[in-house]
Amino acid sequence: MSGLFWWAWQIVLILLGSFFLYYGVELLISAYGLNDPYTFIMTFFASNFIILISAALIVGFVYRMVAVYRQLKNSSSGSNDSKNNSTENRN
Numbered sequence: 001m002s003g004l005f006w007w008a009w010q011i012v013l014i015l016l017g018s019f020f021l022y023y024g025v026e027l028l029i030s031a032y033g034l035n036d037p038y039t040f041i042m043t044f045f046a047s048n049f050i051i052l053i054s055a056a057l058i059v060g061f062v063y064r065m066v067a068v069y070r071q072l073k074n075s076s077s078g079s080n081d082s083k084n085n086s087t088e089n090r091n
Helices: 002-031 037-076 078-090
Strands: none
Touching: 002 037
8 A cells, every 4th residue: 555655645746846837937927027127037036946946856756756667567577587687698
């Protein structure tokens, strides 16, 4: 059951990161409507920082999920591993 909880938690984290990515894009769009140059600069860089951090987190979570999926897939097909190892030893 803990394995299923891990997958659900990763999906929740991806959804949370997606929300902040969306929020950062909306903040970036709204920054262009500001009249004060100082406020524009601060909002522009803050929104880009939010976008950068949330996109990096999303990529990290997806990468972790793919790596775990590949590891589970390889461990479930143990006969393929022995065939791959014997092929590598010949080369």
